[in-house]
Amino acid sequence: MKSVAILKTLGLALALTVAGGAAYAQDNSASAPAATASAKPAPTAKKADRKLGYTVRKALSKTQGVDVSNITVRSRAGAVTLSGTVPDQGQIDKAGSVARGVAGVKSVSNKLTVMQQ
Incomplete structure (x- = not known):
């Protein structure tokens, strides 16, 4: 029973870490399209x-x-x-x-x- 609770806690921590990283990545994405658009051919x-x-x-x-x-x-x-x-x-x-x-x-x-x- 304890192992199930530990796995749930680890899963929740992983989900929060991924979600937090995605939110941070979105903050920086406003300037990214301009930089990548010039590098990629039309x-x-x-x-x-x-x-x-x-x-x-x-x-x-x-x-x-x-x-x-x-x-x-x-x-x-x-x-x-x-x-x-x-x-x-x-x-x-x-x-x-x-x-x-x-x-x-x-x-x-x-x-x-x-x-x-």
Whole structure:
């Protein structure tokens, strides 16, 4: 019987601690959205980045002689990053030039490497 009372007391103390922390966090949240809003890109920017990445990936997949199975394409504000592995150096060069040729791409960071066999 005593153990049930102790557990109830501990549960109540935990609940009060969590509730008190949540109330404190709410007091500071008034200035938080302004700080985090500038750090996060707008939803439309994310959508544009996603679309550009998809377009570059599609262009790479249509290119003869480029194996896109291990290539990751990321884009942010027109800057495209290619990462992953390809079978040979020629594919690295070709992938970079294809990515540069896609409309909307401002710069390409080619971090592709040759696959070790």
